[in-house]
Amino acid sequence: MHEMLNHSTLLLKVECQDIKEYFAGQFVNLQRDDGLIRSYSIANVPQQDGILEFHIRRLPDGRFSEWMHDQIRIGDNIAVSEPQGHCFYLPERADQGLLLVGTGTGLAPLAGILEDALKQGHTGPVTLFHGARTVADLYRIDELREFAQKYDNFSYFPCVSGEPASEGYTAGRADQVALAHMNGWQGWRVFLCGHPDMVSSMKMEAFMQGVSMKDIYTDAFVAAG
Ligand SMILES: Cc1cc2nc3c(=O)[nH]c(=O)nc-3n(C[C@H](O)[C@H](O)[C@H](O)COP(=O)(O)OP(=O)(O)OC[C@H]3O[C@@H](n4cnc5c(N)ncnc54)[C@H](O)[C@@H]3O)c2cc1C
Numbered sequence: 180m181h182e183m184l185n186h187s188t189l190l191l192k193v194e195c196q197d198i199k200e201y202f203a204g205q206f207v208n209l210q211r212d213d214g215l216i217r218s219y220s221i222a223n224v225p226q227q228d229g230i231l232e233f234h235i236r237r238l239p240d241g242r243f244s245e246w247m248h249d250q251i252r253i254g255d256n257i258a259v260s261e262p263q264g265h266c267f268y269l270p271e272r273a274d275q276g277l278l279l280v281g282t283g284t285g286l287a288p289l290a291g292i293l294e295d296a297l298k299q300g301h302t303g304p305v306t307l308f309h310g311a312r313t314v315a316d317l318y319r320i321d322e323l324r325e326f327a328q329k330y331d332n333f334s335y336f337p338c339v340s341g342e343p344a345s346e347g348y349t350a351g352r353a354d355q356v357a358l359a360h361m362n363g364w365q366g367w368r369v370f371l372c373g374h375p376d377m378v379s380s381m382k383m384e385a386f387m388q389g390v391s392m393k394d395i396y397t398d399a400f401v402a403a404g
Contacts, residue, residue, distance in 0.1 A: 181248075184234055184318040188284060189248055191219075191233040195259050199225060202267030203291025204370070206398065207231070208260035209243075217243040217403055220288035220372070221262065224295050231259070234287040234318075243403075266370060266396040268295040272303075275394075276367035279307040280357050280381055285373020286319065288398050292370055297330050306334045306361070310353025310377075312341030336360070354381045365389035368396070375399040 182190040198207075206220045223232040237248045251257070266288055268277075277296060281289045286309050296305055311317045314337070323335045336356060337348050344350035351359070354377050369385045371378045378399040385395050 181253075186315055187237045188318055189235045189237070191235050191247060191251075193231045193233065193257065193259060194229050195231050196229045198231065198259065198262060199229060201225060201262035202269075203295045204267035204288035204372075204396075204398070205262040205264045206288070207262055209233075210258035210260070211243070211246065215243055218263075220266075220284075220291070220398060222287040222291050224291060224298065234284045234290075236284045264398060266292070266372065266398040268292045268299070268301075270296075270299045270301070272368075273299075273301050274303045276303045276364065277301065277305045278357065278361065278364060278367050278369045278385075279305070280310075280353050280369075280371050280377070281308070282310045282353055282373035282377050283316070283400075285309075285371075285377075285398070285400065288372045289370060290319065293326070293333070297326065297333060302332060304332050304334070305330070306336070306357075308336045308338055308353040308357040308360075310338040310340060310351075310356070313339055314342070314345070314348060353377070354384070357381070358384060361388075366394075368394045370396045372398040373400055375401050 184190050203224045206218045208216050208218050210216045219233045221231050235247050238244045279289045317337050327333050327335045338353045338356045339348050340352045349356050371381045378397050
């Protein structure tokens, strides 16, 4: 039985003994037997048992994502590429502010980055804005709230843009809520993951706000060509 993170997002666990060293937030290419390839972000930090976790959102008529939701079975094999990408946490400047903004399954790399940073003892403020249209489209809400209780330096803002926000949620798109909330983020490290439009506009905003380009890490979930 696969675990669902919400009505449309599958938690896929792949045992991969060949990949023991990677940074949470990097992505791999998964390949089906017929050659179809898609990129997915690794959502967990490296484990002893070699389990890689992925958050897979079902897209209407999505060739790869529908197949993963409907047809892949426990015990099936899938080809996994080397980890790629530079959107991950490095334990340098532990007192630096970290701003994480994600839409939809953009939470996958951010969840890994967050876990990595907090477990490695990051001391600076860490602020996560996760956005979706409705509360039902968000996920890991309770877990992230618990993290915010446990770690004084971590703040979590679940944002909804397609329905009125009930208590505990903020109305608006994650990037807009982040812009309204943040002030003085020069010197912060910024991670932007998910919808390509959000990623490119927030990247520009971060730069305009004085964040150094070398401190901006992005993963735009562009559709495969
Ligand atoms: C670096 C990187 C990391 C990624 N990480 C993740 C991840 O962690 N989780 C995840 O679920 N996806 C992730 N993606 C997106 C993923 O690679 C696929 O593009 C996605 O699953 C759709 O593939 P598909 O074969 O199901 O849809 P397709 O058959 O390729 O497309 C079906 C329809 O959906 C549209 N579409 C395709 N992609 C998107 C999209 N991202 N948003 C909205 N509409 C789209 C297409 O234009 C088409 O109309 C990532 C992409 C990149 C580049």
